Amino acid sequence: MDRIVEYYFNTKIFAIAFPEVLAGFRTTVIVSLLIIAFGVLFGLLLALIRCANIRPLNWIITIYVDVLRTLPQLVVMVFLYFGLPYLGLTLSPFVTTVLALGMVLSAFASEIFWSAIMALPRGQWDAASALGFSRVRTLLTIILPQAIRLAVPLLTNRAISISKGTALGTAVSLPETLGQAQSVMAIVANPSPLTLAAAFYLTFFLPLVVASRWIEYRYSHGR
Amino acid sequence: MRRPSAKTIFALLTAAGLSGAGLFSTALAQEADHPSDKPMIVASDFGVAPWMVRGASGPEGFGADLINEIGKELGRPKVEIVDMNFSGLFAALFAKRVEFLVNPLNLTAERSERMLYTEPLFSTGNGFIVRAADEMKGFDDLKGKAVAVNRGTISDTWATANAEKYGFEVQRYDVFPDTVQAVLTRRAFTALNEIPTTVYAASQNKAIKVGFKDFNGRNFAYAFRLEDAEYRNKVEAVIECMKIDGRLRKLHEKWYGTPPDAGSAIDTVYFGYGPPGFKGFEPTAHALSCK
Numbered sequence: 001m002d003r004i005v006e007y008y009f010n011t012k013i014f015a016i017a018f019p020e021v022l023a024g025f026r027t028t029v030i031v032s033l034l035i036i037a038f039g040v041l042f043g044l045l046l047a048l049i050r051c052a053n054i055r056p057l058n059w060i061i062t063i064y065v066d067v068l069r070t071l072p073q074l075v076v077m078v079f080l081y082f083g084l085p086y087l088g089l090t091l092s093p094f095v096t097t098v099l100a101l102g103m104v105l106s107a108f109a110s111e112i113f114w115s116a117i118m119a120l121p122r123g124q125w126d127a128a129s130a131l132g133f134s135r136v137r138t139l140l141t142i143i144l145p146q147a148i149r150l151a152v153p154l155l156t157n158r159a160i161s162i163s164k165g166t167a168l169g170t171a172v173s174l175p176e177t178l179g180q181a182q183s184v185m186a187i188v189a190n191p192s193p194l195t196l197a198a199a200f201y202l203t204f205f206l207p208l209v210v211a212s213r214w215i216e217y218r219y220s221h222g223r
Numbered sequence: 224m225r226r227p228s229a230k231t232i233f234a235l236l237t238a239a240g241l242s243g244a245g246l247f248s249t250a251l252a253q254e255a256d257h258p259s260d261k262p263m264i265v266a267s268d269f270g271v272a273p274w275m276v277r278g279a280s281g282p283e284g285f286g287a288d289l290i291n292e293i294g295k296e297l298g299r300p301k302v303e304i305v306d307m308n309f310s311g312l313f314a315a316l317f318a319k320r321v322e323f324l325v326n327p328l329n330l331t332a333e334r335s336e337r338m339l340y341t342e343p344l345f346s347t348g349n350g351f352i353v354r355a356a357d358e359m360k361g362f363d364d365l366k367g368k369a370v371a372v373n374r375g376t377i378s379d380t381w382a383t384a385n386a387e388k389y390g391f392e393v394q395r396y397d398v399f400p401d402t403v404q405a406v407l408t409r410r411a412f413t414a415l416n417e418i419p420t421t422v423y424a425a426s427q428n429k430a431i432k433v434g435f436k437d438f439n440g441r442n443f444a445y446a447f448r449l450e451d452a453e454y455r456n457k458v459e460a461v462i463e464c465m466k467i468d469g470r471l472r473k474l475h476e477k478w479y480g481t482p483p484d485a486g487s488a489i490d491t492v493y494f495g496y497g498p499p500g501f502k503g504f505e506p507t508a509h510a511l512s513c514k
Contacts, residue, residue: 007317082401085408093394170374173394173405179374182310183383183395186375189334189446191314 010192017184017193024180025200031097031176032163032204038102040159043109050114051139061110068107073165076100081172093174097166105162112154116147152219156212164205177201257322257454262301263294266315267326269306270400273423273478274327277306285478289344290325292470296461296514308397310375313338316448323447323458327417329377330444335501339449341459342498343442343488344471349381350421351435352406352414359413359434365391368412371402377441378415399424406431417443419479426480442488444498452505456496463492464513 046061068076077100080091091099120143128138170179181197257263267275267286274286281287282304294302304325307315312328315321316338329347330340353359367390372378374395382393394411396402402414407430414421418436425433445462447455465471472490475483483489497504 003317007314082404082408085410090408090410170395171397171401173371173396175395179395183375183379185313186310187333187380189313189337191317194314 007191008195010190013184013188013190013192014196016188017181017196020180020184021177021193021196021200024175024177024197025204027094027174028166028176028200029204031094031166031169031174034098035101035105035163035166036159038098039105039162040109040155042102042106043111044113046106046110047113047117048139050110051117065107065111068104069111071104073101073104073162074168074171076104077168077172093169093172096172097169097174097176101162101165101168104165105159108158108162109155112151112158113147116150117143119150120146149219153216156215160205160208160212164201256319256451259298260300262303263290263297263299264303264305264321265290265323265325266305266307266312266321267324268309268312268398270398271327271417271420272427274420275304275325282306285474286325286327288474288478289465289471292465293458293461296464297457309373310397316446319448322454323445323451325445327420327443328446329417330442330498330501331377331380332501334446335498335503337449338446339452339455339503340444340446340498340501341455341462342493342496343444343491344462344466345419345443345489346438346484346487347417347419347441347443348436348438349378350416350418350433350437352403352416352421352425352431353412353434354406354409355430355432357412357434361435362389362437364435365389365412367391369394369405369410371396371405371411371414373397373399373402373416376416378417382415403428403431423479442498449503452496452503455503456505456509459496460509460511463511466490466492467511467513 046065050058050061077096080100081093081096084091124142125135125138128142129135133142166174166176167178169176170182173179177197177200178194181193184193185191267282269275269277269282273284275282275284277283287304290304291302305315305321309326312324312326316324324338327345327347328334330343334340351359358364362385369392370382370386371394372382374397379393379395382391385391386393391412394402394405396405399414399416399420402411402416403424405411406414413434414431416424418433418438421433421436425431445455445458447458462471466489472483475481475489493499494508495504495506496509499506
């Protein structure tokens with residue numbers, strides 16, 4: 001027991017590591033929220049474009065979605081960070097992480113929105129058009145509100161699991177929670193900062209998980 | 224065959240849990256942690272040429288040759304070197320996943336509070352890699368630029384401590400090759416690492432060079448868990464023999480292409496066991512029984 005206290009719950013080390021890990025935590029929170037915002041909105045946009053049914057555009061979107069769903073997140077990130085500079089585009093670690101994970105989330109989100117839209121009975125489109133609604137108006141005022149309700153439970157889980165990937169940002173030198181904890185850990189030769197990092201992740205992601213449960217409940221009981 | 228009862232399984236799990244937590248007596252743990260008839264398991268971060276790189280037939284380099292020689296002298300049947308990111312090495316050591324650390328690890332006062340070092344076995348300092356077309360004359364040239372370091376290494380510590388003084392930004396990467404990539408892709412002005420590592424990297428890649436060398440009396444040494452003093456002394460005795468009979472010097476010439484600088488730890492046998500001037504030093508004379 002003494003060993004685990006010494007190496008994982010060492011209060012002296014906690015005190016040393018706290019400021020650095022806290023700074024990392026701030027980055028984690030901002031990056032995670034941006035990933036969720038960008039990923040979900042861009043995914044919705046892609047699903048809407050698909051509704052327009054323009055064939056070449058649909059192909060491009062399908063390729064984008066399938067490639068990003070296939071590649072490991074770390075590969076996307078490392079490619080954007082170390083690959084693009086050779087093409088003349090140098091992104092900061094912050095932008096790289098938001099963009100890479102946001103793109104992955106958008107791929108999943110667009111698929112979720114699209115299948116939710118497709119899941120609604122075709123008859124609703126026909127009924128709306130019989131009442132003189134344009135296609136765009138039908139989509140925005142009748143189809144989409146129902147589709148979003150269907151999509152939310154699937155979306156919250158995916159959004160949380162991908163935004164946790166901010167920890168991968170250490171690979172591209174993003175100074176987020178885990179990376180900062182590892183730096184301190186190496187200096188003092190004690191892994192206690194990792195426990196501190198875990199505590200920080202819990203304080204951010206636990207409320208997110210609880211909130212997602214609540215949102216799922218609200219939406220599935222249609223109000 | 225009878226199925227093991229739930230009680231047996233519980234007992235086994237408890238025993239495994241207890242041994243994992245290290246509650247066994249020290250003497251027992253010493254033999255159990257370093258069984259003489261099993262392969263020796265040690266860890267290093269790979270990719271730090273020419274210390275440790277992945278070759279066609281397993282790990283290669285100065286560090287690989289050295290630890291294999293030590294394993295042989297101690298009568299272990301085989302040496303297994305586990306590849307681990309630098310930032311994971313200490314946790315692995317404390318969790319007893321490995322017996323000790325054999326990466327190019329700097330000896331520092333802070334670290335020697337928690338780990339038991341051998342005596343110094345290699346002298347080093349700060350080496351700055353820059354693009355071939357760039358110049359670096361001294362620390363003042365770092366002003367307003369970015370310095371890429373391997374996360375958690377002594378270079379990270381140095382850069383963090385001096386960032387404000389010299390006015391540069393620190394970028395931290397998981398492995399050394401990524402810091403060189405950062406320089407090549409112009410994300411960073413320089414990649415900071417151990418002098419021998421930077422010299423070797425520059426000799427392998429025409430796009431970069433070592434812009435500036437800062438020898439500051441730092442040394443590499445192997446690191447053990449605090450309770451393993453006896454085992455540390457055993458390993459150190461082998462290292463001392465290799466210094467005396469010139470095997471260590473030969474390894475340096477083989478992998479770095481040059482003899483070590485005068486007064487390098489490669490040629491110096493230190494008094495007692497452990498690192499003089501740091502915690503874990505045992506100032507007792509001992510006779511060497513070199514083969």
